Amino acid sequence: MQLLSKTVRSYLIYCVVIIICSIPTLYFLLYNFIRHESEEALHIRKEHIIKSTAKLHSIRELQQYIQFHEDLTITPLDSSIEKTDEKTSKIFEYDSISQENIPFAIFSFPLEFEHKKYRIDLRESLIEREELMELILSIQISVLMLLLAGLFFINKNLASKIWTPFYQILEKVKEIEVNRDAELNLPKTNIREFEDLKQAILYLAKKNRRVYQVQKEFTENAAHEMQTPLAIFQSKLELLMQSMNLNEEQANLIESLLNVSQRLSRLNRSLLLLAKIENEQFIEKEEIDVCEVIQALIGQFSEQFRYQKIKSDIHLPNPIYLKANTTLLEILFSNLISNAIKYNLEQGIFLLNSNSRNEIIISNSGRLSAVHSADMFERFTKNASAQEGIGLGLAIVKKICDTCHYQIDYHFDDDLRLHHFKVKF
């Protein structure tokens, strides 16, 4: 979720809750207040009526008085049966002018006149009161709505304006590549937090580049420092080989040493390659057909296939176009193919297939049955029966797949007794 929508959402939720709670509260408060006020007014009226009627002298005058006031009705009470208290009730009466039922409040109170009991009903239209309430409420709702909308837009606009430098910085940071020397051009901002962030990122990027440089230099130095003594060692052995009157025992010793020096130099080469891939030093990418790369590699391995009499079947019907580093792809597949040859049987089987799901599957027969696949791609877990390997081939394969975001899987087919390596692009 975007940071912006998160804050805006919180505001919105708060506003909606406030509105939902405030409208009924406001309604009841207003309602009670107005009712209370109008009851008070009725009581004042009652006092006034009682005072006025006290001045009257006959029942006739009282009736005139009642008739004169439209909102009053008088009902004589049978004093022995009915006992009246003050009470307020609400009725609806049809109004012919507005053609609707209009609410009225009826306030009844007893009145004694010339020793007789009467009940006075005081009628008061409630329509103004309710309309007033409606008006107040609708004004209230629209104000709140306006407030909400305003809050929403201001927040959205303001926030997006405030966060602009942050998003710009984020975009720039995404583009950072340690192996590029280009200076980071982060946008200027007058917000202190973002300025701090910018400085921190610049510092980190600089430090990263520095570390990368040092690591790269170390890689190169390691190569130089290791390869040179190895070269000397090997050259001395070759000179020793030329000495006259070499006996068989000496020749065997020299041969063993030669093998060791070869293994050392191969190990060194592989470790350096791993370091290079880890350092992501293979960055140039181009549009290539993987199948074409593989076909070319197969050609280079033809002699090994012939020598071990391996029956090979290569089936690459459709090109698989990728944007990738050619060298890495070559290393990846040459390691997989050479593995399939190295651990194969005499007159074994080698299959290479591609499918429409952008997968390449390399299968081979082998001396071993299933290899524990979790360790398979770890460094230096080599097949005990194959002394030639140095245990880095599949680690390199895995490393390449990881850096290029390919998926590599291994499984062993018990029925066909084939090892399958599947690369998914």
Next chain:
Amino acid sequence: MKVLIVEDEKELSKSIVNYLKQEQFVCETAECYAEAQDKIICYDYDCVLLDISLPDGNGFNLLELLKSQKKNDGVIIISAKNSIDDKIKGLTLGADDYLSKPFHLAELSARIKAIIRRKSFEGNNQVVIGQLVIDLNQKTASWGQDLLEFTRKELELLLFLLSNKEKVVSKKAIAEHLSGDNADLFPNFDFIYAHIKNLKKKMAEAGCPDYIQSVYGLGYKFVY
């Protein structure tokens, strides 16, 4: 034939001198940039072996110097870096070959000879040992009047042994010469034995003496 070895590692350059000296090469060495610069300016060499990383300078600059002097010296870069970028840079600057450390002296010797042959026998690129003639342009070999029907690998192998005449060449060096990095894939060196056997058989059939000797399990030697 004069060879200049520009290499700061004394022991390595001593080995190279030692090996090449036995093949009638006159070797001179330079251990630093300044020394190499002087020698390149003052003398002509048939071939210069150039280490890229020198304590006081970069071998590429020496290569540029050589080319700016319009010298015809062949140049082989020997580098510990084995990086494709360096290789491309070296070859574009005009180096003739690139060899990454560690290398076999036999391989180095064969490459020096190949370069000198290319430079000095313009067009007519042949290796002649008595009656045995290898035509490098035609990729053929003949004994006297008879054409020897070698395969490409057999011819390469013969030429490699010839380039290291009177020297024991290890099977490993042969394997790498013939298959490059793929040499590691062969479970053993029997394939070299097979090639040698065929080579000897074909030469014997043509009446060519048995020049190729096996030295215990170590390797082979061309004896003339």
